[in-house]
Amino acid sequence: MNNKVSSLLDKDWIIIINYTKIITKKMHKNKHGIYIYSEDAYQGIKKACNLASKTLDMIGQFIEPGITTEELDKKCHDFIVAHNSVPATLGYRGYPKSCCISLNHVVCHGIPGRKKLKNGDILNIDVTCILEGWYGDTSRMFTVGDISLKSKRLIEITYDALQLAIKNVTPGNTFGDIGAVIQEYVEKNKMSVVRDFCGHGIGSEFHQAPNVLHYGSHGSGPRLETGMCFTIEPMVNIGRPETKILSDNWTAVTRDKSLSAQFEHTLFVRKEGCEVLTNSFNDTYFPRGAKLHRNSA
Ligand code: MF3
Numbered sequence: 001m002n003n004k005v006s007s008l009l010d011k012d013w014i015i016i017i018n019y020t021k022i023i024t025k026k027m028h029k030n031k032h033g034i035y036i037y038s039e040d041a042y043q044g045i046k047k048a049c050n051l052a053s054k055t056l057d058m059i060g061q062f063i064e065p066g067i068t069t070e071e072l073d074k075k076c077h078d079f080i081v082a083h084n085s086v087p088a089t090l091g092y093r094g095y096p097k098s099c100c101i102s103l104n105h106v107v108c109h110g111i112p113g114r115k116k117l118k119n120g121d122i123l124n125i126d127v128t129c130i131l132e133g134w135y136g137d138t139s140r141m142f143t144v145g146d147i148s149l150k151s152k153r154l155i156e157i158t159y160d161a162l163q164l165a166i167k168n169v170t171p172g173n174t175f176g177d178i179g180a181v182i183q184e185y186v187e188k189n190k191m192s193v194v195r196d197f198c199g200h201g202i203g204s205e206f207h208q209a210p211n212v213l214h215y216g217s218h219g220s221g222p223r224l225e226t227g228m229c230f231t232i233e234p235m236v237n238i239g240r241p242e243t244k245i246l247s248d249n250w251t252a253v254t255r256d257k258s259l260s261a262q263f264e265h266t267l268f269v270r271k272e273g274c275e276v277l278t279n280s281f282n283d284t285y286f287p288r289g290a291k292l293h294r295n296s297a
């Protein structure tokens with residue numbers, strides 16, 4: 001072997017060893033198979049999360065009657081790609097678009113298409129970014145023009161349920177506690193929690209252990225630990241909780257056609273409490289400012 005070739009091989013070998021070291025330091029699994037992430041991993045995940053929330057901050061200005069959901073998808077796609085990131089949903093298990101847009105009675109996984117937004121619509125846009133191998137996942141509600149009082153209430157209850165859940169994310173509490181506080185709050189307000197979809201561990205992959213249920217009983221499930229990273233993403237219906245999947249094999253709708261809302265954050269568990277990694281940078285996500293139809297029920 002000549003010198004040139006051997007020094008090239010030496011160099012590659014060192015890179016591989018370093019790479020292995022870095023990877024093994026970034027995370028480990030606890031006894032439940034849930035990843036505990038290092039500060040290094042946290043930094044990576046946070047960047048992906050920040051880009052996902054900036055994408056939603058960006059899209060808000062385009063929400064108006066007449067725009068199609070696929071035009072909104074294209075804007076999200078271009079924004080994500082322009083920031084050296086990849087939309088995680090594109091090609092995920094055959095999913096064809098760069099975000100999910102779920103209108104009115106669509107619970108989740110609505111596929112952007114030719115449908116135009118119209119006055120009074122409510123919609124969730126859900127974006128997941130992959131940045132330098134790390135994942136960040138978030139969704140918010142948007143409103144078109146003037147919405148009904150019942151739509152506004154649904155959005156507020158869903159938002160508040162997520163905020164309440166986040167307050168309960170602290171080491172020592174269990175995943176069951178998270179589900180329980182969401183279910184209690186939503187049902188106290190005479191709405192229902194969707195059972196067919198849940199939050200999830202996230203970080204080095206899109207979906208990992210555990211399933212984060214939005215209903216359940218206090219004290220059940222694994223305990224939260226510092227370094228865990230997961231989403232909470234409650235879907236709340238005005239009517240009954242049951243859903244069905246349309247023939248596109250993705251779009252989930254309420255069986256009773258009642259309106260549905262959802263908010264999603266990615267969270268990182270800290271020594272005390274947790275850090276929300278997907279907060280808005282311009283506060284556009286808070287729906288209380290939505291305008292109401294006059295005389296709406
Ligand atoms: N972002 C969704 C979630 O919150 C998952 C969408 S998967 C897709 O977990 F394939 F439907 F896009």
Ligand code: CO
Pocket residue numbers: 137199200231233264
């Ligand atoms: Co998610």
Ligand code: CO
Pocket residue numbers: 126127128137138139264
């Ligand atoms: Co999501």
